[in-house]
Amino acid sequence: MKKVFLIICCAAALFSCRKLDQPNTREFTEEAYWRDAQDALDALTSCYENMSSDFYYFGNEALSDNAYVAGTGFSSVSLVAGGSYDPSNARVTAEWSYRYGAIRKCNIVLENIDKVPSMDETLKRRIIAEARFIRAYSYFELTDWFGDVPFFTTQISVDESKTISRTAQNTVLDFVLQELSEIRGDLPTNVQYAEKDRGRITRGAAIALSAKVQLKRGVWEEVKNECELLINSTENGTYSLLGTYANLFKVANEFNSEVILDLQYGGGRTFSTQRSFLPQTVALLRSVLVPTQDLVDDYIMLNGKAIREAGSGYNENDPYTNRDPRFEATILHHGSTITDFEGQVQTILTQPGSVPATNSVDDQGASPTGYYFQKHYDPTAPNYNSGLNLPIIRYADVLLMYAEAMNELNNLDADIWNKTVRATRVRAKFTDAGATEFPTGASQPQLREIVRRERRAELAFEGVRAFDIRRWKIADVVLNKPVRGIKVSSGAFNKDPNGYIIVEARRFEDPKHYLWPVPTFERDQNQNLGQNPDWQ
Structure with a gap:
């Protein structure tokens, strides 16, 4: 895998794709590329391909108490989970380089899209918004694992990549939230995309990711406000819980009413x-x-x-x-x-x-x-190779983020319960009042335990638990x-x-393992990166 000091500054091939889920590779030069809108869309597809992967999606579950990896599969995930890792660990190194690979691709799109002649302005703004979202998502993931990280929004030179220092986590997260706010007006809602564009980033995804960033920060009033934009209104998208829980994870029900953001598979991309x-x-x-x-x-x-x-x-x-x-x-x-x-x-x-x-x-x-x-x-996967999309954020997640925020604000009452925890439990086919009705008289700590357990059951094996146990400390x-x-x-x-x-x-x-170490390779190339506390 290429390392970040090369990834973030070297021109490389972008994957071309006439449909979002069917990538093919095509070499390009600056002179031959950016000829039309399709070139811009193809370059954007490459950003999507680098947003995440099944390797991280599934393997991250074993970075929590939900799962276990036997041996050193999934690139040394078991070593991280067991606390027996160092800055040269393959999973740690891969996270850093993978995310910067996505950022590089997004910066290429954003810096070059103006070269496309006579481009429809609405489409151009949408492509820019999608690229900014993926870049913001990548920075969010980086800060979640590493804390302070190198931060830039343009392509930088080899020399610059070897001297850049890290930017404070909160500064990067401020940028992420600003990006997610600014791009909303240029993103269609989930019901406005044509069928051929299903799976693209929506306005609802920008709002939901913003809520998740605020969840990480523990800014409960903002989590509440963002979630209400999706729960109490259809202006930013039309979402609802699918009738049967198990059906959420079947190919026949992809692009259902609950999906807000997912990893796209199918066609030439399978796992x-x-x-x-x-x-x-x-x-x-x-x-x-x-x-x-x-x-x-x-x-x-x-x-x-x-x-x-x-x-x-x-x-x-x-x-x-x-x-x-x-x-x-x-x-x-x-x-x-x-x-x-x-x-x-x-x-x-x-x-x-x-x-x-x-x-x-x-x-x-x-x-x-x-x-x-x-x-x-x-x-249904031929030769075990599945094209099933993998959900990153579902509407159920938004409901439970809302329940958690309202409880932390000491405002989780029967009305909020019915919209959130009761809704996910009724969909799961609970019928006993002990499971579905608001537990009158429960204290805030007791409700906190209920909401956290509900998140675990609802979102198990969706890569969420490792995020939750670290933000909950x-x-x-x-x-x-x-x-x-x-x-x-x-x-x-x-x-x-x-x-x-x-x-x-x-x-x-604690506190050492709440942040991953800056990878050894990166520090060998750039002595200005420093290291996280208690790591060498």
Whole structure:
């Protein structure tokens, strides 16, 4: 992978694409490019391709307490999650260079679009707005992981890239928020795009991302204001919860009413990452990205109670009955069934001693926790290569950001509850009043716990949890304990006192691990970058 000091200043090929989801490569020179509007659109498509990837989307889940990567798959994600990494770690280095690759591409578009002759002004403003959004999103991701980062909005020279210093995180975030505010008027809403342009960045995406940036900062009044632009009005887009939770993650329901921003796949852009999280009898590969027992334990009962709460009805000998319906839509457990790529129904057996043992914790290639993800499974994928779009921000996320902000403002009442938590639970098919009705008399801390648990269940395996536990400053708690798997009564397993498999110990140092280190390669090229606290 190219490093940032080259990425941010060297001219390179831009991918051409006549449809947003079907990239092809085409070499260009400055003299031969920027001939017409299609050249500008093609260059913009290259920015989209660098906005994120399935590798980060899925792998980031294992940077939280939701998932575990067995071995050093996903470019050393397990080392980061376990706290055994340094500035040369491949995942850390890749994040830095990947995001600056996107910024470079966006700057190329923004600096060159005026060269296109006789371009429709509305289209031009929209392309500029989309490029500014992707650049802002990339800077947001960089600051979220690294804090202070090099900041620039034009192409810089090789010499400049070797001397530039880092800009304060808050200054960069101020820029991100300003960009997201200024571009809104030039972005269509989700219902204004023609079918051929579905998947492009919308006005609603700019508002939702702005809310997420303010969520990171804990500026609750601004989170409230941004979310209300999407919840209480259709002026900025028409959004609603899809009727069935599991249907959100199927190819047939792409571009549904809940999608605000997603990664575009299909045509020439596909991913086979699902082979890493499915049972090996389904995907015919080792299962290396798997759910944790801690995630499983956090799904509430149908009566709305946590499993350890008095009156929950939880039975440790029958742990998967009467649980949050989103659990079954997200995770495969012992006794689950799944239709494989050949159309055959398989029963997944994970307990030791199961026959066959292929998917059980006994098998070296199976999930070490005894669980598998099925969310985002695309059984229609030819040769396992899926074209399923991956949601970055859904309307449900906006509802729960709103609920969290209102609670932190001490204004979470029955009316707000009904619009947010109750709405996501009713869509999930909860019917018991204990789960759907506002918990009158609950304190602000109690409501905070409910809203946070709801975010975890609703958004599991969508790359959100790592962001949440770090902004809540609980990563040093939830990542400072072992990864656990299923409860077993036999077999030579390392177990905790309650009989749950201990897969691996994790370590998270506060404050050191709340920011990633500046990669070694980057500091070797530029001594002005400095380093984050407690890193060398």
